[in-house]
Amino acid sequence: MVGNEPPPLAIAVGLAGLVIFFGLPLAGLLWRVPWSDITTVLREHTAQEALRLSLICSFSATGLSVLFGLPIAWLLARGRFAGLNVIRALALLPLVLPPVVGGVALFYAFGRRGLLGQWLDHWFGIRLPFTIWAAIMAETFVAMPFFIITVEGALRGLDARYEEAAATFGAGRWTILRRVTLPMIGPSIVAGMALTWARALGEFGATITFAGNFPGKTQTLPLAIYLAFENNDPAGTVLSIVLLAISVVVLVVVGSRVIGGRIQPREMPG
């Protein structure tokens, strides 16, 4: 194993980075948690509402990301036409776009005077901004690229000969998708969903811009935390801990299995 291990200096720098950027902030958070007040804060209506909204919105955003993201990933991985790179750039734009800008963009598209929003209002009386739908859309906007990028990679890595083999055994397009393609990229789909959900859960900028900050309606956990923090309300720290706990659970349950390093071979229901 000579030469395989990092030299002491690299280990030292790595450890310093871990402490400065991950360890200390976490310790700071835990240090300020008013442990005795936790149950009181959690019993408060606002906290429960924020938690409920966060779960609803993040799961809905994950569902929408799977619904729309799968065909998009498929198109990006298998499509053969000019302009595919432009579409890929468009689909992955939210990864690099500041979420606040995304919120503004959503507002001008679906707002009451927006590109499509004015017609939605005019024809159907639908006004999206500052509703829970807006929060879900904002979270989907920022989170879906994580699903697309994960699944596209898996589809590219998939040996197409398996699908050809399935075709010679009489499987049509949909049968191949259902019985071969999806099961074979299953672990990546799960990983993509986990990443997407985690991103949606933490979403702040686009949500507050497009959906506003109305308790019980659009105020998700990150928004409630920010508001509490601004007001020196210890509830902010408690809610932060809640968010942290949820994230850790997801990381441990799904992350270690599929995100980190090699995808483990696993049994799947036939």
Place this chain on the structure above:
Amino acid sequence: MSAAGLACDVRVRIGALGLAVSLRVAPGELIVLVGPNGAGKSTLLRTLAGLLPIDAGRIELDDDVLDEPDTGVFVPAARRSIGVVFQDGLLFDHLTVVENVAFGLRSRKVVAREARRVAEDWLGRLGLADYVNSRPRELSGGQVQRVGLARALAFEPRLLLLDEPFAALDATTRVDVRRELRRHLQEIHAPKILVTHDPVEAMALGDRMIVLEAGHIVQEGAPDDVRTHPRSHYVADLIGINLLRGTLAGDVVTLNGGRQVVVAGDRTIAGPVMLTIHPRAIALHSREPYGAARNVWSTTIEEVDDEGERMRVRTGDPVPLVVEISRAGGASLAIRPGAILWLAPKATEIGVQPD
């Protein structure tokens, strides 16, 4: 003009390869397709399987047109009912062995219970009854290929394509699987095409051999004819080996003609065997060689092919062989038809495989 079996005239261009092959395979017949890498063997199988449309020509199976660009007919792979056995198995890892075998039946709307029964039946015939609920990754290479065969046969295909089914197997497994495959293939009444690189496989399995080079058929005929009369360097090098059948006892093989040949090493096998001797591994002498050579006999030269740098010499009784020598060597021995020479195949150069 049309008849049962496969009739095709395939013309397709992929990159640098221009494939132009006309072929007929009768029901039950097994064609062995050989050729160097890039000759178009796999491409031909892909067009037949429906994974690659042809540019021109026609593919017809049992009077049904499957692909004919002129008339716009193209039956997709899923509706061709052609069984394919792939080189590295390509079993579906997320399904059990029996689900893999039942895949073709389930795709054809056979109800689950019936599909499973048929699949289990096939697995039983191929000696895999104990692995019905295993995962493909738990199987050995030989077992994977047998499952692949069961999967391709379970839905009773109208044409069977085998794309180097033994390539990924180790030597011992190859022999076992080949022997078993020969038995099962004899029972299949559909036309069969097998792609291989191995001359012994080609000899052992094929009714007819087709040699493909650079997209064209360069030679076609009974495996023995192709072997003894190769029409290109490639065929000579790959297929033009000496192949003898006999019975092994200890280190002596009694050939079917009665002559005995000594082979090297202690053998755990006994009974019917196939011997392979490369034409370049046989020494020719103008008089009886002295020394330790145990296989020595005199023979008459029957035929000499001058191929430029090298000469191919066919010898007569007691053991007809093809010998390849350099031009210089041939000149010094005064080789010509009718000459009598001594032959000494080295025991260590003789390959032995169970037949």
